[in-house]
Amino acid sequence: MQPIKTALCSFGMSGYVFHAPLLAANPNFTLSTVWERTKNEAEKQYSDIHTVRTFDELLSDEQLQLVVVNTPSITHFDYTKKALEAGKHVVVEKPFTATVKQAETLMALANKKNLHLTVFHNRRWDSDFKTVKKILDAKVLGEITDVEIHYDRFEPALSAKTHKEEPTAAVGSIYDLGSHLIDQALQLFGKPNALFADADSYRPNSKVIDYFDIKLFYNHFRVALKSSYFVKEPTPAYVIHGTKGSFLKSRADIQEAALKKRVSPLDKNWGEEPVDQQGVLHTISEGESVKKHIYSEKGNCMDFYDQLYDAIMSKGPLPVQAEEAKNCIEIIERAYQSINEKRMVSL
Incomplete structure (x- = not known):
């Protein structure tokens, strides 16, 4: 199977410390794209990465399968919703959302689109x-x-x-x-x-x-x-x-x-x-x-992405169920x- 083409929505601490190294070390994923508004920090560490300046540009890649929403928590709901609507699987940094209502909205959308939605409770x-x-x-x-x-x-x-x-x-x-x-x-x-x-x-x-x-x-x-x-x-x-x-x-x-x-x-x-x-x-x-x-x-914490890969390949459950993350928000x-x-x- 081809590695899962993946994008990061930010290259702040969660991006360069956690997600990028874990994805880059995992042969089941290809870290292809990062959204940086003005800088090019990811390219200094990962020569093959593509930097975009807007979220719409990131989502426009039809080959992109997975989006990691690791932006400030106040943006989690909007960015996750937009990524799901674009047909992408999503990993959301904790906290999942600000409210239970937002979590339920995202869960319903992922279910409707038959997409995987999980939260990085690492x-x-x-x-x-x-x-x-x-x-x-x-x-x-x-x-x-x-x-x-x-x-x-x-x-x-x-x-x-x-x-x-x-x-x-x-x-x-x-x-x-x-x-x-x-x-x-x-x-x-x-x-x-x-x-x-x-x-x-x-x-x-x-x-x-x-x-x-x-x-x-x-x-x-x-x-x-x-x-x-x-x-x-x-x-x-x-x-x-x-x-x-x-x-x-x-x-x-x-x-x-x-x-x-x-x-x-x-x-x-x-x-x-x-x-x-x-x-x-x-x-x-x-x-x-x-x-x-x-x-x-x-x-x-590499196990998180190993389990996510298996889930996307229909070989097992998600590492963190969205329902579990919603219970945390409750x-x-x-x-x-x-x-x-x-x-x-x-x-």
Whole structure:
């Protein structure tokens, strides 16, 4: 089969750090086109790439099969809709959309056009998350009683990317970092019964949310999703307690850092965490306390595009179902409702 001809809608961080290297390293895809408004940065790294100046020019290529919508989140709905209408399969960066209604509109359009629509929730393929999932699947913690998942940073200054600091639709840390945490919680535990959310803006002159604490309520346990831009000394990113013990794990996946250093995703050590970042499992076994370090699973976000190729070739499911991404947006909408109304919200 011929490789899938693919275009990027931007060559900002998500383009040059994530999508371009993953696509270029995958023989099932041909990275053919990039939309850059004024620059030619992609051509400096990929000599065979074609640069276009408008989205319409990008979509006019009849041989183009897949479009990666990795533009600012406020544009996701419009660009994805236009790409689907042009008959292209689409990968959308997270967050999927600003609203559930927008997500449902895109899903209906993709279904009508018999096209594949997926969302780049790449943190599912991080080593830390895969390790946490392995522990939970093994049920060594007994019945889960309490969970915290963090995505913290120390970034007191406002972003130089002004579109990330304007209080518009789909902007702020709940849509940005929260999309990762919510998707991971839904993958691990399913949809909660209710939630309560608290948020604030702590950076000087910030107009958007940069701190949040979202508590998800399940039948017999709680999951707290937390993020702050003022965490200099990080705590464990995953804290999971159960009736038989606890598991603590740092957020240590190395793939993003490796991609920034231009390490190839085909490197033999790809996705291997440092040994000192192993998680700690402390359980009770046959009446004895057992504490040990757990070897981390290998991360590999290349799997996203491998699964996407199989889906397009009718060989398997999409790596991320649009329905799953829509559920993430529903949690975000309800979180904002909880923040505004200062109350618990049922789901």
